[in-house]
Amino acid sequence: MMNAKVRKAVFPAAGLGTRFLPATKAQPKEMLPLVDKPLIQYGVEEVIHSGIQDIIIVTGRGKSSIEDHFDVSFELEHLLESKGKTELLSMVRSISDMIDISYVRQKEALGLGHAVLRAKELVGSEPFAVVLSDDVIASETPCIRQLLDVYEFYGASVVALMEVPRDQISAYGVVDAEAISHNGNEQLYRIRNLVEKPKPDDAPSNLAIIGRYVLTPEIFSCVESIEPGNGGELQLTDALKYMLRNRPIYGFKFEGKRYDAGDKLGFLKATVEFALNRHDLGDTFRDYLRGLNF
Numbered sequence: 001m002m003n004a005k006v007r008k009a010v011f012p013a014a015g016l017g018t019r020f021l022p023a024t025k026a027q028p029k030e031m032l033p034l035v036d037k038p039l040i041q042y043g044v045e046e047v048i049h050s051g052i053q054d055i056i057i058v059t060g061r062g063k064s065s066i067e068d069h070f071d072v073s074f075e076l077e078h079l080l081e082s083k084g085k086t087e088l089l090s091m092v093r094s095i096s097d098m099i100d101i102s103y104v105r106q107k108e109a110l111g112l113g114h115a116v117l118r119a120k121e122l123v124g125s126e127p128f129a130v131v132l133s134d135d136v137i138a139s140e141t142p143c144i145r146q147l148l149d150v151y152e153f154y155g156a157s158v159v160a161l162m163e164v165p166r167d168q169i170s171a172y173g174v175v176d177a178e179a180i181s182h183n184g185n186e187q188l189y190r191i192r193n194l195v196e197k198p199k200p201d202d203a204p205s206n207l208a209i210i211g212r213y214v215l216t217p218e219i220f221s222c223v224e225s226i227e228p229g230n231g232g233e234l235q236l237t238d239a240l241k242y243m244l245r246n247r248p249i250y251g252f253k254f255e256g257k258r259y260d261a262g263d264k265l266g267f268l269k270a271t272v273e274f275a276l277n278r279h280d281l282g283d284t285f286r287d288y289l290r291g292l293n294f
């Protein structure tokens, strides 16, 4: 089956990051570094490696460092060049050369659904990916690529799913879904219903939606049709639930490990594991951790 190619990815980055205060008081959560790279750069590299060319970042007040990060830094490049630091220079250049990025503003943090809606004009009437960059995913095949494979087969929206212990389920959007066989494996689900942040007893399953989506453009009119939900915000989960009335939605239990880097403990776990996996730091860092008395 031939379905429209997904060329664009939207990065909502206008949230307030209250779980990470005070670090996020004057600095976007998306710019917190995991080892030496800001969270949002991991997401941008994931979509590039998935074959997506156009990136749209939804920003808000106090987020200009995101734009600066992906822009050319003449002074820094000049300094590195004059000191002959060619390796650092090419690393810095590769960030601004990475890809063309467009920015759109969400003036007030009115929810994830509202943030996605702000990208409507730039996305147009084509399918697109959504990446929440505080969910960092380590996987063999980029998570967005895994979802694109499902989208390309079924031509319908796909959300990334992860099994979550019952006592943590209330932090997520949760699906009621039926497993379907796809390419001989059991990772694909057809979604029957979605609930945003249910109480553990009301959760329809232990399958939570995490921050990777491939959406068809009908999602925009769905966000426009819903009322503010949980927390007075326009929730993407509610818009997906609305879309289910006349479109199928699939869920894919992706291969890989997800870190909630927007949460202090999740961020610490990601920092330790990413550092241990680094060729240049891993061994020394491992020795250091072994030497700690705890």
Ligand code: UTP
Residues within 6 Å of the ligand: 012, 013, 014, 015, 016, 017, 018, 019, 020, 029, 058, 106, 108, 109, 110, 111, 112, 114, 115, 132, 133, 134, 262
């Ligand atoms: P989160 O709920 O994780 O982010 O939203 P938050 O609201 O910034 O953080 P906390 O919960 O207060 O700590 C998921 C993603 O959606 C974006 C956020 O920037 C984050 O990437 N978002 C959320 C928006 O862009 N706009 C919003 O109104 C809400």
